[in-house]
Amino acid sequence: xxxxxxxxxxxxxxxxxxxxxxxxxxxxxxxxxxxxxxxxxxxxxxxxxxxxxxxxxxxxxxxxxxxxxxxxxxxxxxxxxxxxxxxxxxxxxxxxxxxxxxxxxxxxxxxxxxxxxxxxxxxxxxxxxxxxxxxxxxxxxxxxxxxxxxxxxxxxxxxxxxxxxxxxxxxxxxxxxxxxxxxxxxxxxxxx
Amino acid sequence: xxxxxxxxxxxxxxxxxxxxxxxxxxxxxxxxxxxxxxxxxxxxxxxxxxxxxxxxxxxxxxxxxxxxxxxxxxxxxxxxxxxxxxxxxxxxxxxxxxxxxxxxxxxxxxxxxxxxxxxxxxxxxxxxxxxxxxxxxxxxxxxxxxxxxxxxxxxxxxxxxxxxxxxxxxxxxxxxxxxxxxxxxxxxxxxxxxxxxxxxxxxxxxxxxxxxxxxxxxxxxxxxxxxxxxxxxxxxxxxxxxxxxxxxxxxxxxxxxxxxxxxxxxxxxxxxxxxxxxxxxxxxxxxx
Numbered sequence: 001x002x003x004x005x006x007x008x009x010x011x012x013x014x015x016x017x018x019x020x021x022x023x024x025x026x027x028x029x030x031x032x033x034x035x036x037x038x039x040x041x042x043x044x045x046x047x048x049x050x051x052x053x054x055x056x057x058x059x060x061x062x063x064x065x066x067x068x069x070x071x072x073x074x075x076x077x078x079x080x081x082x083x084x085x086x087x088x089x090x091x092x093x094x095x096x097x098x099x100x101x102x103x104x105x106x107x108x109x110x111x112x113x114x115x116x117x118x119x120x121x122x123x124x125x126x127x128x129x130x131x132x133x134x135x136x137x138x139x140x141x142x143x144x145x146x147x148x149x150x151x152x153x154x155x156x157x158x159x160x161x162x163x164x165x166x167x168x169x170x171x172x173x174x175x176x177x178x179x180x181x182x183x184x185x186x187x188x189x190x191x192x
Numbered sequence: 193x194x195x196x197x198x199x200x201x202x203x204x205x206x207x208x209x210x211x212x213x214x215x216x217x218x219x220x221x222x223x224x225x226x227x228x229x230x231x232x233x234x235x236x237x238x239x240x241x242x243x244x245x246x247x248x249x250x251x252x253x254x255x256x257x258x259x260x261x262x263x264x265x266x267x268x269x270x271x272x273x274x275x276x277x278x279x280x281x282x283x284x285x286x287x288x289x290x291x292x293x294x295x296x297x298x299x300x301x302x303x304x305x306x307x308x309x310x311x312x313x314x315x316x317x318x319x320x321x322x323x324x325x326x327x328x329x330x331x332x333x334x335x336x337x338x339x340x341x342x343x344x345x346x347x348x349x350x351x352x353x354x355x356x357x358x359x360x361x362x363x364x365x366x367x368x369x370x371x372x373x374x375x376x377x378x379x380x381x382x383x384x385x386x387x388x389x390x391x392x393x394x395x396x397x398x399x400x401x402x403x404x405x406x407x408x409x410x411x412x413x414x415x416x417x418x419x420x421x422x423x424x425x426x427x428x429x430x431x432x433x434x435x436x437x438x439x440x441x442x443x444x445x446x447x448x449x450x451x452x453x454x455x456x457x458x459x460x461x462x463x464x465x466x467x468x469x470x471x472x473x474x475x476x477x478x479x480x
Contacts, residue, residue, distance in 0.1 A: 027244075045383040045399055077395065080237055081383035082347035086357050091350070102241050120391030124238035128250070132232040134201040140390045153390070156428055160206070163467050167205035173232045178253065178297065185296050187243040 016064030023061060027100050031061045033090035040084035040094055050074040054084045054094050061097060070105045074098075076112040107191065116147050129183045132173025137166040193318060196258040196266040196306075197225035200273040200420070201233050207270075207420035209464025213449035214269045214311055216463075220327060220456050221319050228257050228266065236272040237387040240279075248289060249298050251280030256303040269311040269449065271419035272387070275344035278308040278351050310345055312418045312448065313354050316362050321369045329457040331371025334478040335413030337451075339363035339374050340403065341381050342422045357381060363448060367416060370455040377410035379403045384425040393429070400425045401433040404441045414444045414475055416451060423447060427469045444472035454479055 024030050040054035047053045051073045052060065060069050069075070075098060084094045105112075112118040123142050127134045137157075144152050160166050173179060203211035218225045231254050240247035254277060258266045268274050283289050284304035293299045309317070315324065339360075346357040355362045360381055364374040384403055385396030404426060407415055417423045427445040434440055446468065453463040460466070460476050 046395065049395075049398075077392065079343075079383050079386045079388065079395065079399070080241070081343040081386065083343070083383070085348045093348070095348075099240055099244060103243055106242055114392065117388070117391045121238035121241050125235075125242065128233045128235060128239070133204075134233050136202065136205050143390050153393075156431075159469060160428065163469060164208070165206045165467065167208075171201075171204060174230050179232050179250070182246065182249045182253070182296060182298055186246040186249060 015062065017062075019064040019066050019069075020061055023097060023100060027093070027096050029093045029096050031058050031092060031097075033092055034058045034062070035089060037089065039087040039089065040092075043083040043087045045079050045081045045083060046074075046077050049077055057097065058092060058094065066104075069101050070108065070110045071113075073113050075102055075105065076114050076117045106187075116143075119143065119146050125183075125187070127170075129180060129188075130176075131170055132176045132179045133171045135167060135170045137168060138170060193222060194224040194226060194263060195309075195314065195318075196261055196263045197227045198231055198234075198254060198266055198268040198270075198273060198277065199227065200268055200270040202270060202420035202424070206424055207447075209467045210269055210420055210423070210447045210449060213447060213453045213458075213463045216458060217449050217452040217456060218311075218314075221315075221323065223314065223319065225267070226261065226263065228254060229261060231257060234270075234273040234276040236276050240276065245289075245292075247276060248280045248283045249293055249296065251277045252284060252293050252299045252303055255281060255284070255306045255308075256299040258306045259300075259302045264305065265307040265309065267309050267311050267314045269418065269447075270421070271310065271342055271344040272421055274308065274310040275351060278353075281306060281308050282351060310352075310354065310418065312345060312362055312366070315366060315452075321365060324366065324452070325369050328370055328455045330455055330479070332367070332451060332455050332479060333371060334475045336411055337367055337372050337374050338377050338407040338410060338412035338415045339367055339380060340384075340407070340415045340417050340422060340426075342417070342419050343381070343383050343386070345418060346381060363416060363418060366448060367451065370451060372451070375407075375410040375412045377406055377412065379406035382406075384422045386421060386425075389421075389425050389429065393432070396425045396429050397433050397436050400429055401437050404430065404433055404443055405437065405439070407443060408439070408441055412443070414446055414472060416446050416448050418448050430470055442470060444468055444470045444475060446472055446475070 038055050078098045235250045341360045346352050346355045346360050349357045385399040388395040423445050450463040
């Protein structure tokens with residue numbers, strides 16, 4: 001599909017509705033209801049650092065421009081604050097679309113431009129997969145090592161340690177097998 | 193009143209003072225909080241960011257554990273956990289999702305019936321302001337407070353089904369019942385930067401900075417929160433925010449349960465006030 005300029009009115013012969021239908025089917029979110037009013041972008045907590053704003057993201061879903069959606073930086077800097085969906089007159093669940101596209105990016109091995117955020121998510125899931133829970137201090141340390149920011153927040157970590165805010169112990173769920181099985185059947189499952 | 197209690201990971205480490213104060217004030221009010229046996233992490237924000245079914249599954253397991261405890265309601269002091277638990281509970285209304293998680297051995301019949309409420313909601317709707325007022329022995333006389341709700345206690349409204357997402361008042365009303373004065377302000381339901389404190393600190397410094405600046409401009413001398421993530425972002429990053437904006441804030445970020453405890457006559461130490469990074473000295477001095 002040719003790259004489409006989303007600033008211009010839609011040309012019907014340039015539209016691929018398959019992504020739109022896929023999102024409607026799997027997430028129950030219908031972007032056809034978009035009024036293009038821009039309330040989502042107006043309220044968005046992070047629109048000022050987004051490469052593509054929520055209103056444009058909805059537009060790109062309508063156009064079927066999956067490539068741009070999977071590669072955009074906004075996919076990873078969305079803070080899931082839920083302002084867009086609450087202010088949308090049509091209640092379009094944009095955060096759900098963001099979650100869906102991130103899941104899809106992973107399946108297609110499209111890595112985030114801002115690797116630090118994706119790595120943090122992965123390390124957090126590693127912890128849950130192994131123990132069923134998350135211990136903040138070990139997670140932050142592992143993240144520093146993986147992203148080669150060896151001294152990040154060292155001073156803050158010290159202050160928090162003396163306040164007793166860092167628990168060095170990793171708690172564990174007893175029936176962690178059940179949690180592991182859930183991982184195996186969802187995020188770790190290889191597509192047949 | 194017996195309610196299943198889901199502390200979440202933060203309350204077992206960084207937010208220990210939230211856990212202690214929540215338990216003590218609940219006990220004083222006759223709420224029998226029973227910690228969910230063998231609970232697992234809600235996954236926020238990593239799980240829902242990367243796999244929908246995993247996120248729903250993790251939280252459905254917790255709901256199922258509540259059902260096994262023969263309880264019909266779960267409460268959590270964390271806004272993130274609340275949002276994920278309640279989202280799962282709503283997703284379980286879909287027979288396909290329910291059957292699929294039953295097939296995986298995560299849930300059995302009845303898990304979808306477990307009600308989810310944030311602890312603030314329990315205080316307002318189950319206990320009520322009248323009973324809270326009756327328990328106040330030492331009214332909160334102190335600095336002006338900014339009630340900060342953040343995102344997930346009231347949003348998205350279809351999930352949270354609590355208070356008003358644009359102009360929430362539940363926490364203001366609670367603090368006023370304790371004798372405190374709250375300020376009207378612009379950023380009570382704006383985002384603090386959520387789960388990005390470690391992974392992209394600049395986002396938290398930016399968004400958290402807006403929240404602190406708005407509270408300062410409204411004349412607040414402390415912020416009151418109902419979420420360990422909001423507390424951690426605004427408290428632990430406050431020095432960085434001050435350096436970034438060239439503005440000294442010195443705003444203590446206090447859990448609402450800590451202030452309930454002080455008004456109920458518990459000591460600052462019992463409420464873990466000494467664990468806050470930005471010291472609440474002014475508040476404690478005025479409260480006496």
